[in-house]
Structures are given as structure tokens and as C-alpha cells.
Amino acid sequence: MTTPDHEHHPSTPDPAARDRVYRSPMGVLGGVALLAIVFWLGIDALVRGESRTQWLALAAMILIVPLASAFTLRPAVYANEERLRIRNPLRVIVLPWGQVASLRSAYSNEVVAKSGTKYQLWAIPVSLRARKKAAQRADRTAAETNAAGRGGGGRKGRGGRDFEGSFGAADADGGRTRAETDKVMDDLRELLERHGDDEPAQGEVTVRWAYEIVGPAVAGAVLLLILLAMG
Structure with missing residues (x-):
């Protein structure tokens, strides 16, 4: 569930903001399998299909591939001593620890900002x-x-x-013995408790839409709708 950040250079001192990276192995595995099926069917249609079938297959791939990647391969949580960065399917949220009110685990894992806004942790699903x-x-x-x-x-x-x-x-x-994702949430709570009041952990919450996912998906959807409307 967690992998270290390998961008550290041994010639420099250990950085205070070295990331811990959390992903869902089952999500990644499922995404790879789903994309393999999509590419197999799509390429087969492009090679063997007629003109209209080829265009429909192309539009469907442009729509499905970004969305499938977004909801399986893309989600990740990056945590260090200064902030929590959440890469969800369609957004990237950066919360300095000073802006985090709590981390909750129920039927889903989520972080609650001091403003009251809740952000789900897609990369750390509850089982x-x-x-x-x-x-x-x-x-x-x-x-x-x-x-x-x-x-x-x-x-x-x-x-x-x-x-x-x-x-x-x-x-x-x-x-009590803990489930793996609950252990991850314990790690994040420990970081919040230790560094929530640190000076480097202060700042504003930022949210960015993943236009690299939204753009191609919207283009594929528009193209698919046009082709279906043309009959």
C-alpha cells in the first residue's frame, strides 16, 4: 500500500518533506486488466471494422481510457511532514497539515479540512x-x-x-489487529498529530481539476454523441 519516494539524492541531506506514497494495489491491478480489455476490443474494431465502426471504436476509446485510468491507476495519496496531497480521479487536493481538522474512517476514508469541507481518499478504500x-x-x-x-x-x-x-x-x-487501510489511516493521523502545528505545515488548501483527464473524456463523449446522432 505504501511506496517510498525515490527522488531523493544521497548527496543532499534527508529532506523534511519526503513523501510517503499510498495506492490501492487491487485498484491498479483492476485498472491494468480493464485497459487491456479496452485496447484489445478497440484495436480489433479499428483493424477489422468498417468506417462507422472504426469511428465509434475510436470515440469510445477516447472516452473510456482516460476515465478508466482516472478511477483505477491515478488515485494516490502523498503525505509528508508538511502536507497531504490527494490525487483523486478528477481532482488534486493539497492540504497543509495545519488546515486538516481530522481524518475519518467509516464506509469510506476521508479528510476533513478546518473549513468543514470533506475530501474522499480514493487511493485508500475501506474494505x-x-x-x-x-x-x-x-x-x-x-x-x-x-x-x-x-x-x-x-x-x-x-x-x-x-x-x-x-x-x-x-x-x-x-x-486489536488492524486492516491494512486502517493502518494507513493511523499513519496519516500520526503525521497530523506530530506536525499539525509546525510552521512549514501551514498554508492554504488548493484544489486543481485534472484537465488532462477531463479534456480527452469530454472530447470522446462529444464525438461519440455526434456519431450516434448521425445514425
């Missing part, structure tokens, strides 16, 4: 199934830990120290 599995693992870990405690009071580590439970039991959320 209720993953949460359920994490809760089940936590329950099993707790049961095993309790059984081990009754049987011998825990394992002994170096120096005679007791090690009770496991990594999962010692995880965040009051000792």
Missing part, C-alpha cells in the same frame, strides 16, 4: 471484509493469549522478561 477478518484474527489472538497465560503465564524472552500475546495483539486500536 469491510478486511476489517471483519482483522477482528476475527484479533479475537483468535486474544483467546490464544489468554489460554497461554492460564497455562504458563506467557513466554520468557531474553533476560527473563515475559512476552505475552503477539504482534497482532500489540497492534494499534486498543490491541
Whole structure:
């Protein structure tokens, strides 16, 4: 879910604003598969189809390819000590930590600005199934830990120290094992807590539309409508 920023040069000191990058692996995988199907069908129609079929296939590809890329490959969240940058399908939102009021997780993950505006984190989707599995693992870990405690009071580590439970039991959320996207949200909350009041983390929220996605998609839609209207 997270990949480091590789643009750091070893000859310079570690930057204070080095990005952590979060993406949805399943979203990327699904996007690659979807685009492969679109290109396969589209190119086949362009090569084998008649004139009208070729134009319809071209218009459909101009419409579908940008939108499919936008909703699968494009979403990403970039976080560092100064700001949170959200690359959603059709917009890019930059929020300095000083402008972030909270990060919420319910049926979707979202950031709430101090102005009250909410922005969904498309790159960090909520999986209720993953949460359920994490809760089940936590329950099993707790049961095993309790059984081990009754049987011998825990394992002994170096120096005679007791090690009770496991990594999962010692995880965040009051000792419960966490789903992967919930762990990501914990990371972001930690950055907010640590740097929300820092001087470099102040500034204004900026929102930019992804015209590189919107432009081609609109052009493809207009062309497709014209071709369909012409019969």
C-alpha cells in the first residue's frame, strides 16, 4: 500500500518533506486488466471494422481510457511532514497539515479540512471484509493469549522478561489487529498529530481539476454523441 519516494539524492541531506506514497494495489491491478480489455476490443474494431465502426471504436476509446485510468491507476495519496496531497480521479487536493481538522474512517476514508469541507481518499478504500477478518484474527489472538497465560503465564524472552500475546495483539486500536487501510489511516493521523502545528505545515488548501483527464473524456463523449446522432 505504501511506496517510498525515490527522488531523493544521497548527496543532499534527508529532506523534511519526503513523501510517503499510498495506492490501492487491487485498484491498479483492476485498472491494468480493464485497459487491456479496452485496447484489445478497440484495436480489433479499428483493424477489422468498417468506417462507422472504426469511428465509434475510436470515440469510445477516447472516452473510456482516460476515465478508466482516472478511477483505477491515478488515485494516490502523498503525505509528508508538511502536507497531504490527494490525487483523486478528477481532482488534486493539497492540504497543509495545519488546515486538516481530522481524518475519518467509516464506509469510506476521508479528510476533513478546518473549513468543514470533506475530501474522499480514493487511493485508500475501506474494505469491510478486511476489517471483519482483522477482528476475527484479533479475537483468535486474544483467546490464544489468554489460554497461554492460564497455562504458563506467557513466554520468557531474553533476560527473563515475559512476552505475552503477539504482534497482532500489540497492534494499534486498543490491541486489536488492524486492516491494512486502517493502518494507513493511523499513519496519516500520526503525521497530523506530530506536525499539525509546525510552521512549514501551514498554508492554504488548493484544489486543481485534472484537465488532462477531463479534456480527452469530454472530447470522446462529444464525438461519440455526434456519431450516434448521425445514425
